[in-house]
Amino acid sequence: MIPKLSRTVRTTRPAPAGFDRRLIAPMVLGSVLNPINSSMIAVALVPIGIAFGAPPSETVWLVSALYLATAVGQPVIGRLVDMYGPRRLYLIGTALVGIAGVMGALAPSLGVLIAARVLLGFGTSAAYPAAMQLTRSEAERTGQDSPAGVLTALAVSAQTVSVIGPTLGGFLIGVGGWRAIFTVNVPLSLACLVLGALRLPRTGKDTSGIRRDVDPPGMLLFAVMLVSLMMFLTAPKVSEWYLPVLSAAAATAFARRELRVPEPFVDLRVLGGNLPLVTTYLRQFLGYTTSYAFLYGYTQWLEEGRGLHASAAGLVLLPLSLTALGVSSLTGRREAIRAKLLVGGAVQIAGCAGLFLVGSGSPVWLLLAVGAVLGVPQGLLGLAGQNALYRQAEPARIASAAGLLRTFMYLGALAASAATAAFFPHRADTPGLHGLALFMAIGSALLLAITLPDRSLRTLTPKTV
Numbered sequence: 001m002i003p004k005l006s007r008t009v010r011t012t013r014p015a016p017a018g019f020d021r022r023l024i025a026p027m028v029l030g031s032v033l034n035p036i037n038s039s040m041i042a043v044a045l046v047p048i049g050i051a052f053g054a055p056p057s058e059t060v061w062l063v064s065a066l067y068l069a070t071a072v073g074q075p076v077i078g079r080l081v082d083m084y085g086p087r088r089l090y091l092i093g094t095a096l097v098g099i100a101g102v103m104g105a106l107a108p109s110l111g112v113l114i115a116a117r118v119l120l121g122f123g124t125s126a127a128y129p130a131a132m133q134l135t136r137s138e139a140e141r142t143g144q145d146s147p148a149g150v151l152t153a154l155a156v157s158a159q160t161v162s163v164i165g166p167t168l169g170g171f172l173i174g175v176g177g178w179r180a181i182f183t184v185n186v187p188l189s190l191a192c193l194v195l196g197a198l199r200l201p202r203t204g205k206d207t208s209g210i211r212r213d214v215d216p217p218g219m220l221l222f223a224v225m226l227v228s229l230m231m232f233l234t235a236p237k238v239s240e241w242y243l244p245v246l247s248a249a250a251a252t253a254f255a256r257r258e259l260r261v262p263e264p265f266v267d268l269r270v271l272g273g274n275l276p277l278v279t280t281y282l283r284q285f286l287g288y289t290t291s292y293a294f295l296y297g298y299t300q301w302l303e304e305g306r307g308l309h310a311s312a313a314g315l316v317l318l319p320l321s322l323t324a325l326g327v328s329s330l331t332g333r334r335e336a337i338r339a340k341l342l343v344g345g346a347v348q349i350a351g352c353a354g355l356f357l358v359g360s361g362s363p364v365w366l367l368l369a370v371g372a373v374l375g376v377p378q379g380l381l382g383l384a385g386q387n388a389l390y391r392q393a394e395p396a397r398i399a400s401a402a403g404l405l406r407t408f409m410y411l412g413a414l415a416a417s418a419a420t421a422a423f424f425p426h427r428a429d430t431p432g433l434h435g436l437a438l439f440m441a442i443g444s445a446l447l448l449a450i451t452l453p454d455r456s457l458r459t460l461t462p463k464t465v
Helices: 021-031 033-043 045-052 061-084 086-105 110-123 127-142 148-176 185-199 210-214 216-234 242-260 268-272 275-304 310-316 318-331 337-355 364-392 395-423 430-451 455-459
Strands: none
Touching: 021 033, 021 086, 021 127, 021 148, 021 185, 033 045, 033 061, 033 110, 033 127, 033 148, 033 185, 033 275, 033 310, 045 061, 045 110, 045 275, 061 086, 061 110, 061 127, 061 216, 061 395, 086 110, 086 127, 086 185, 127 148, 127 364, 127 395, 148 275, 148 310, 148 318, 148 364, 216 242, 216 395, 242 268, 268 275, 275 310, 275 337, 275 364, 275 395, 275 430, 275 455, 310 318, 310 364, 318 364, 337 364, 337 430, 337 455, 364 395, 395 430
16 A cells, blocks of 8 residues: 555654745755746757758657657656655656756767757656655644645745746757757756755655556556557658557556556556546646747747747747736736636637747847747646646545646647647748647637536635635
8 A cells, every 4th residue: 555645754854834945945946847848948949950960850850759658757756656655756756857968968979969858858857756746745744724825935936937948048049059958957966966865855665566666568558558659649640540440449448457456556446536636637738838839839839930030039029928927926926827817718719829920030028928828828727737636636646646747738749839839840831830820729718618617626725716
């Protein structure tokens, strides 16, 4: 059986009466490693393609590789965090980030660069489940219903670096070339290792029977299901019909196994009985499909369709960052989950409509305004999804549930990268951007459609609208 979180033994120092704020720095810094690497690459795709003579249909694998690794890694590592505790998984993961940074900075070919992104995906998969498990265990220890400030710090920091990533990436490329966006992972990794070693609590957990609990066959089937499906969606071809067939077969085998084993990797019986949580995962997928489609598609269009340099494209996206940060900061303390989802979905649709107004000769103010509008849902949807999961998930599996939340986020990113490759087969032109905008608007409309009738959102918190 999985050890209860209340049995966790803290041996490093006496526990403070309130939430241990020494944990916040390693939690936040580790959790932003994935979004910062996800977003910086947006402005680097064009210069990397030029450096290696690769078209967008090949450089898109720099996006897909990280998200495939993360989509598989998040729930797997989350499961291990639930069993082993957060400290050791956090330290191993952040160490891999530093290794991947060195590997990417020295990469002699696009293939090696893609391999570095895979390693980054796995390395950055540990910190967020670890942070959610620490948040839950601290809430149980202190008796607080919900450490809203800590959850807000996690969400706001991740959203902030996601939207400032293109600006930071553009700056780094301007200073040191595209390899600088990989090199920056080395000092970030070192900082996480030092903070993690000094501040994360050592845990004493009963690991008897742990081999049975890990469920390697379930993890393998889950990985085959996702990887084969996303390989097909990234570059769909009739000749590769076997990939969706393989994915469907793996999904069937995965479901059969998880419903039969006593300690499954993903407890489908519990998940199937928790429809509000399943709906939260679906909303996460839809919201981030639109968000990442804009991030990657609009950024590439700014460089190729509008003719801006990578550093200038990053600056154009700065209003997106500022709006998202402002909205997150203003609304973070109040959960208001349903209200955030409804407003975020509606503004996303408005932002998608704004994309139809831009063209190769559009004034800079219009380019800035579109980003500012789409910063609003950036600041709302992530907070709403995280707070909903915190209240809907089974406490003993909070890290696994958080890992799955990130998995659905990255499935959205993979869908977005596949859509970007489909609408920009040769270069990022204006007709392709308008087609991508329609795709984004449909996803945003679906998000609204499943949120409006969801009465469970009204009962999550007393103040939820």
